[in-house]
Amino acid sequence: MKVVLSHLTKRFPNRNKKIKTEVTAVSDFDIEIPDGKLIGLLGPSGCGKSTILNLISGLEQPSEGRVYFGDEDVTELPPEKRGIGLVFQNYALYPHLTVLQNIMFPLENLKGEEKMSKEAIRAKAVETAKLVQIEDYLDRKPSELSGGQQQRVAIARALVKRPNVLLLDEPLSNLDARLRLQTREEIKRIQKETGVTTIFVTHDQDEAMSISDYIIVMKAGILQQVGRPQDVYDDPCNLFVAKFLGVPPVNVFDGMVRNGRLFIGENDVLGVSGLKDCDVYVGVRPEGYLVEEDGLLKCGLRSVEVQGRDTSIIATNAAAEGGSFRAIVIAEYAPDPKADKVNLNIKPNKVYLFDRDTEERISCSVSR
């Protein structure tokens, strides 16, 4: 089922009761989430991601705006009437119930016409447990399971009612690194198998990029950009999005455009067309450099690091943010680690220009 958030705003009273001004957690959030997709809601901590999730689930009421599931306005509906499943960050499994009892719990709540027989409840719970591959642990208590297994139980409990929308709040944050890789594939698989519209919240861009059909990037309660992960990565709409996506992060230089040429510091590095003279921020992806004898960007060389399959160089340049930057280069072209200088050329398709004041992306074409 598609989910439409129409101009959602959520304000909270200030925690310090003496301050009368309200805190705006979500501001004029307007988006249509397509049916049957896996959507990553991405942003730094405290940017209002979880608030969005709570607004969709109905645990919070928006200050302004409406929430639609399909064509139905669900803004006034309580959570249990919305047909959603929610997986909490710490799973919130009932500690005194077994795995099976936890999964059966939502079905046992059904009343009236929806009421199910004990056998039907059990059968459905077991079926859902099989879907998340937890059927061998049905009689265990949550405390006897690993974090990843608890996660599966939580997903099963959220899915057992066959919700229209599945919401996951930081689903991987409580897992260790290896389990995190496994589990995110698992979430992808479960989503594909059930076809349920799934929205998950994360602050980890790697997580969001790897499994989402679409990502929604937000900052300080404001929607920044929506799109397929690779599209957003390749075509960020502002400096924040460019910096937030990608590991290592994008390099930012102080630059300027003069007579159709782009300068980083003193170095004339690329040609620019369709842009008047102005000062800009230049964003360059770490993989956007070529080490070349006649490279136009003259830098100092601090070190060369080999990390697994990547070779990266730490170069210094007065115009770079923080004075130095990291570039990932092809191993065979890596400079001599003993050298103290390195010349780099920049791949035009890995360069973004941003307005100095608004930090918005400037559209123009860049060439060698």
Add this chain to the structure above:
Amino acid sequence: MLSKNNKKAWLYLLPALILLLLFMVYPLIDVFIYSFEEGYNSASGVFFGYGGYNYSYVLHDPYFLQAVRNTFIIVIITVPLSTAFALLISLGLSSIKKLKELYQTVFFLPYVTNTLAVGLVFMILFRKTAYTDGLVNLLITFFGGETVDFIQGPYWAKMFVMCFYTIWVVLPFKILILTSALASVPQEYYNAAKIDGTSKWRTFTKITLPYISPMILYLVITGFIGAFKAYSDEVALFGTDLNGAGMNTIVGYVYDMLYGNSGGFPSYASAAAIILFAIVLTITVINLMVSGKNTANIG
């Protein structure tokens, strides 16, 4: 062999251990020995020999049997009722938002009030004298009932006041414990239950109650122990001649045997104390065994 760390641990425990041995273990053993010394004379310090006569005497003493009966009635009535009331009040307290602190303070006040002062108030409320029937009797007559002297009247009336009073006195502590236990239930569970469409009653029985069950168990066990050791509450209501009032408790009997008008019999007192100890121990073990199966294992 003791490791270095182990020695250190014992060293740190030493002050507490010495005090415990001196003031807990030694008197316990002493009381145990006293209880078997027949014909002990507290003035001369001599006795005839060892035997079970003290126990036989105590168990045949009608005052002791009365005390045991009173104690059991108080325990059986007040412990479940006070725990249930405390739970109801705590649930009420945790669901209100306005003036929550004020109400919490009000409910906690009896805890910091002197037992004797509370007893005095109860006497004024319940006593019937030549001059006045007392407030409670006024209410009873207002609703068309017969007046009763709750302090010096029939046994059931005195027992009613006694239980009322005991519940009133133990309630605040239980409310305090239960409100904090209720506050410790993570909000996520309630949110999860809300999303699953769980009814209020089911949320309470399936989530809240199991989560706070260890605390309820704690309150029941300490409640049992406290009620078995009751004495000062009885004095506050009925004065020091509890045998005369027919409202004595086991601890009251022990006191009377030591220092009361009929006192001067430490051997009888010791025997009664050991019997009380055995009763409390048995009840606590039963409690733990019964609840061990039913208490949720949170963790």
